[in-house]
Structures are given as C-alpha cells and as structure tokens.
Amino acid sequence: MREGKGISEAMRMPGVKGLSEAEGLSEAEGMSEAEGMSEVKGISEVGVMRMSEVKRKPGDGTTPENVLRKISFTVNGKALTLYVDIRESLLEVLRERLGFTGVKKGCGVGECGACTVLVDGTPIDSCIYLAVWADGREIRTVEGLAVDGQLSPVQEAFVEEGAIQCGFCTPGLVLSTTALAESGKEYSREEIKRELSGHFCRCTGYQNILKAAERAVHEGGHRCAHCEHEREGEKRI
Amino acid sequence: MFNISKYDEAGSLDGALEFLSEHPAAKVIAGGTDVVIKMQGGKLREVELFSIRGLAELKGSKCSPDGAVLLGPLVTFSQIAGDPFLQDNIPVLTQAALSMGGPQIRNIATIGGNICNGAVSADSAPTLLALNAELRLQSARGERKVPLREFYLGPGKVDLRPGELLTGIMVRPEEYLGYHGHYIKFAMRKAMDIATLGVSVLCRVEEGKVLRGVRIALGVAAPTPIRCPEAEAFAEGKTASAETLREIGRLAVRSTKARTSWRASQEYREHLVAELVPRALQEAMRAAGGEGNA
Numbered sequence: 182m183r184e185g186k187g188i189s190e191a192m193r194m195p196g197v198k199g200l201s202e203a204e205g206l207s208e209a210e211g212m213s214e215a216e217g218m219s220e221v222k223g224i225s226e227v228g229v230m231r232m233s234e235v236k237r238k239p240g241d242g243t244t245p246e247n248v249l250r251k252i253s254f255t256v257n258g259k260a261l262t263l264y265v266d267i268r269e270s271l272l273e274v275l276r277e278r279l280g281f282t283g284v285k286k287g288c289g290v291g292e293c294g295a296c297t298v299l300v301d302g303t304p305i306d307s308c309i310y311l312a313v314w315a316d317g318r319e320i321r322t323v324e325g326l327a328v329d330g331q332l333s334p335v336q337e338a339f340v341e342e343g344a345i346q347c348g349f350c351t352p353g354l355v356l357s358t359t360a361l362a363e364s365g366k367e368y369s370r371e372e373i374k375r376e377l378s379g380h381f382c383r384c385t386g387y388q389n390i391l392k393a394a395e396r397a398v399h400e401g402g403h404r405c406a407h408c409e410h411e412r413e414g415e416k417r418i
Numbered sequence: 419m420f421n422i423s424k425y426d427e428a429g430s431l432d433g434a435l436e437f438l439s440e441h442p443a444a445k446v447i448a449g450g451t452d453v454v455i456k457m458q459g460g461k462l463r464e465v466e467l468f469s470i471r472g473l474a475e476l477k478g479s480k481c482s483p484d485g486a487v488l489l490g491p492l493v494t495f496s497q498i499a500g501d502p503f504l505q506d507n508i509p510v511l512t513q514a515a516l517s518m519g520g521p522q523i524r525n526i527a528t529i530g531g532n533i534c535n536g537a538v539s540a541d542s543a544p545t546l547l548a549l550n551a552e553l554r555l556q557s558a559r560g561e562r563k564v565p566l567r568e569f570y571l572g573p574g575k576v577d578l579r580p581g582e583l584l585t586g587i588m589v590r591p592e593e594y595l596g597y598h599g600h601y602i603k604f605a606m607r608k609a610m611d612i613a614t615l616g617v618s619v620l621c622r623v624e625e626g627k628v629l630r631g632v633r634i635a636l637g638v639a640a641p642t643p644i645r646c647p648e649a650e651a652f653a654e655g656k657t658a659s660a661e662t663l664r665e666i667g668r669l670a671v672r673s674t675k676a677r678t679s680w681r682a683s684q685e686y687r688e689h690l691v692a693e694l695v696p697r698a699l700q701e702a703m704r705a706a707g708g709e710g711n712a
Contacts, residue, residue: 266419267422268419268421270454290455291454291522291523294522303496303525304522304525306523309454309455310450310454311420311450311454313427314471375516375521376521377521378520378610379520
C-alpha cells in the first residue's frame with residue numbers, strides 16, 4: 182500500500198487547496214495564512230503556542246495551513262473549538278494542551294488502556310486516536326465524573342473496594358466501568374472481565390478492580406456483602 | 419506526535435475513489451488500530467493519510483431478504499460482536515470478533531481494515547475464509563468482486579490495487595444457513611494478544627454425527643490465512659469418530675506452511691493444528707446438537 186516517495190513533494194505544495202477539494206471542508210479553504218493565524222489566536226492561544234513549538238525539520242514545508250485543523254468538541258460537557266495538529270493524538274491534546282492529566286500516557290500503542298476516554302460514551306484508547314477525529318464528539322475523562330465534588334457511583338465503588346494501588350490504571354478502568362454501568366445492560370462476571378480486559382494494572386490489583394466493577398455495574402453502589410441479595414447463577418462477590 | 423505529512427478526509431465514496439485515483443500514495447486509514455501503531459513504531463513515516471472513517475456508505479451491515487449478509491468495511495468488531503442477527507445466525511463470526519484485541523480496540527477497529535492489512539493473524543480471517551466471503555472492491559474505474567480466498571497474496575500483501583477501496587464483504591446465505599461453526603484462537607492471553615494459531619471450522623451435521631460441507635480455515639499456519647482442502651475433502655460424509663477427527667486434524671497439517679517465529683516453532687504450530695482442528699469440529703458439532711464425541 183505504502184509508497185515511500187512523493188511525500189516531500191506533497192509537503193511542499195503550497196496552501197491547502199488539495200485538502201479542501203477532497204474533504205469539502207470549506208473552513209480549511211478559507212484558512213489563508215493571515216486569516217488562519219488570527220483565527221487561531223482568537224480561538225485558542227494554546228494553538229498558536231503549539232505551532233511555534235511544532236516539530237519541524239528545516240524546509241519540510243510544515244506550515245500552520247497544512248498541519249492545523251479546527252475542531253469543535255465537548256470535553257466533560259464543555260464545548261471547545263480549537264486548532265489541533267493533524268499529527269497529534271487525542272491523548273496529547275487532552276493531557277498537554279487542555280490539562281486533563283487524568284488521561285494517562287502508558288504504552289502509546291493501545292495495549293494498556295491507561296489513556297482510555299469515552300468518545301460518545303464508548304471507551305477508546307486516546308493514544309491511538311487522532312485528535313482530528315474528535316471533531317463533533319463528546320469526550321469524557323475521569324475529571325468529568327464527579328459532580329460538585331461528589332464522586333460518581335463508579336468512583337465510589339472503586340474507593341469502597343480499595344480498587345486502587347498506584348492509581349495509574351484507575352482513570353481508564355473507572356471510565357470503562359462507567360460505560361458498562363451506564364449501558365443499563367446486564368453483565369456476568371466473565372463478561373465484566375472481558376469488558377475490562379483492555380486495561381493493565383501492573384500492581385496486579387485485579388481482584389478488587391473486578392469487585393468494584395461488579396458492584397458498580399450490578400448494584401449501582403448497592404453492597405452485596407451486607408445483605409442477602411444474590412443473583413441467580415452467580416457467586417456472591 | 420505521529421509522523422504524518424498530510425491528512426485528508428473522504429466526504430463521499432465517489433469523492434474518495436476520485437481522491438485515491440489521484441493520490442495513489444495515500445495511506446487509507448479507518449479505525450487506525452494498525453496504521454497508527456505502525457506510525458508509532460516508525461514503520462510508517464511521513465505518511466499521507468486518507469481517512470475514510472466518515473463514509474456513511476461503508477458503515478453498517480445489511481441482510482437482504484434471501485439472507486445474503488453484506489458487511490460494511492467500516493463495521494467495528496464491537497458492532498459485529500453486538501449484532502443480534504449475526505449472534506443468531508453466524509455466531510462463529512461473533513466469536514471471532516470478540517477474540518480480537520480488547521474492548522477499546524474492538525470499539526474502533528474495523529473489519530475492512532483487518533482484511534486489508536492482510537495480517538496472517540487477523541482474527542476475522544479464518545472465519546470469513548470458512549464462510550467463503552466475497553469482497554467488493556471499488557475504484558474510480560469500476561467494481562470487482564474477489565473471493566477472500568484469492569485476496570491474500572502473501573504476508574501483509576493483499577490484492578488491493580492502487581486506487582481501490584474495499585466497499586463490502588458479502589456472505590451468501592448458502593454459506594452459513596444450516597452450518598455450525600467454532601473459532602479457536604490459541605494465544606498466550608485471553609485478551610490483547612495476537613493469535614499463535616487461529617482455527618475456524620464450519621460444518622453441517624446429519625444424523626447427529628455425519629459431517630457435511632466441512633470447511634477448515636487457519637490463521638498463522640502459512641504466510642496467509644488458508645483453507646485445508648485435503649482435510650475438507652476427506653471429511654465429507656464421514657461419521658465423526660475420534661479416529662476420523664484425528665485424521666482430519668492430521669490432514670489439515672498438510673495444507674500448512676507454518677514457520678518458526680518468536681511466538682511458536684513450526685513444530686508446535688503443526689501440533690496445534692492437529693490438535694485444535696478436531697476440537698473445533700467437536701465444538702461445531704455440539705453447537706449443531708450432535709454428539710461431537712471424540
């Protein structure tokens with residue numbers, strides 16, 4: 182598929198004409214050098230700072246026009262419009278530019294789950310999700326779960342079950358569990374294990390994590406240990 | 419920061435095909451779970467990305483009144499796993515979809531990407547091969563239909579011509595109706611692992627133990643996903659005894675061209691084929707309500 186040549190050629194192509202043609206992005210078309218930059222300033226200064234720090238090789242043709250895209254999305258319910266670099270991951274934008282450091286950078290290749298966020302309610306690994314794809318989406322990070330300082334039921338369950346050791350995997354696990362709890366579906370213990378299998382806890386605190394997830398998913402905070410509640414065909418936790 | 423030199427997005431299928439005919443060097447990206455990882459690992463550099471993830475034409479799956487299933491290439495593994503029609507009618511495909519990666523990966527990885535990357539370990543490949551899936555490939559010049567079996571050319575190499583997009587994966591009703599199947603992914607972990615070996619079988623079962631229309635497909639047993647014609651021919655009409663199933667497993671090994679990699683040696687992979695093909699058949703027979711004794 183990949184052909185190694187012709188890349189620098191494309192990079193030296195002036196302007197963004199080629200892009201907008203296929204994309205039908207009228208916004209990109211209007212982004213002439215001067216306009217584009219002033220727009221960037223107006224919307225987000227981070228964007229401008231970022232550009233000045235953009236990794237460039239001399240003469241590689243990197244200009245704001247061909248690497249920046251304006252996207253609009255919500256993070257934890259707050260609407261944002263900003264320019265992102267086409268080379269950035271959603272993880273980088275959330276952590277480094279917007280300060281959501283609850284989104285952890287772990288393996289960088291979608292294996293450990295530490296960078297998990299909810300995109301339109303679905304858990305994804307933000308380290309392998311291009312920032313431009315967040316356009317028009319609703320993003321939730323662990324920072325958005327508590328309301329007025331009140332932890333969410335899933336967070337409570339993790340606290341109650343002591344499902345935290347070093348805490349690095351916790352935000353991701355809490356978010357995946359949140360998606361399960363909010364789905365309203367029933368999950369068996371095996372299914373919960375499967376649904377959390379994209380998260381590594383290198384402290385190996387899986388038992389308590391599973392307990393917390395079961396508690397959050399089944400009972401919405403209801404504590405089986407102190408009552409007679411028992412599900413059919415399931416062992417008590 | 420990924421090493422991307424250019425990024426474009428497709429707005430419509432026609433627009434995408436036109437773009438690809440003009441930009442043959444562009445790397446098509448959908449879910450990104452292979453492409454982004456290759457960029458991260460430095461295997462892909464200064465890539466011109468062309469995203470097709472917004473193409474509504476390639477999303478969703480359809481079932482025509484006669485039962486023909488057309489999977490859109492942008493259907494994610496989670497969507498396949500959660501599809502009630504597939505769960506009821508082609509559960510072996512659901513099973514294969516659920517074995518791939520972990521939930522976050524299944525939520526974005528697409529079936530089309532899994533096929534087009536041509537990975538020998540692709541979890542969807544053995545099952546789609548066993549289902550005699552047919553691919554719809556489209557370019558600005560027109561459409562062609564290629565059986566999946568002929569699509570694989572070599573390790574990571576597929577018969578996708580420059581400017582072509584996979585636009586649909588067709589499974590005909592006669593390929594799954596009345597069939598029962600089973601997929602075994604042999605790996606070190608239950609999740610987030612690459613198959614050391616993948617075995618998918620489909621069969622019909624008569625009188626509880628007579629095998630008909632057996633299809634055996636393997637992943638990671640040769641440079642591409644393969645079928646085992648010799649074993650399939652032998653199995654036709656046989657009464658499934660322990661002895662017959664063992665022989666089918668032995669014959670399946672003959673179709674393999676396994677190699678030694680850090681995951682497993684050639685000998686071990688061959689042993690797995692001989693062992694897991696009968697086991698998968700037994701499970702398929704059990705699913706069919708047969709005895710599956712061996």
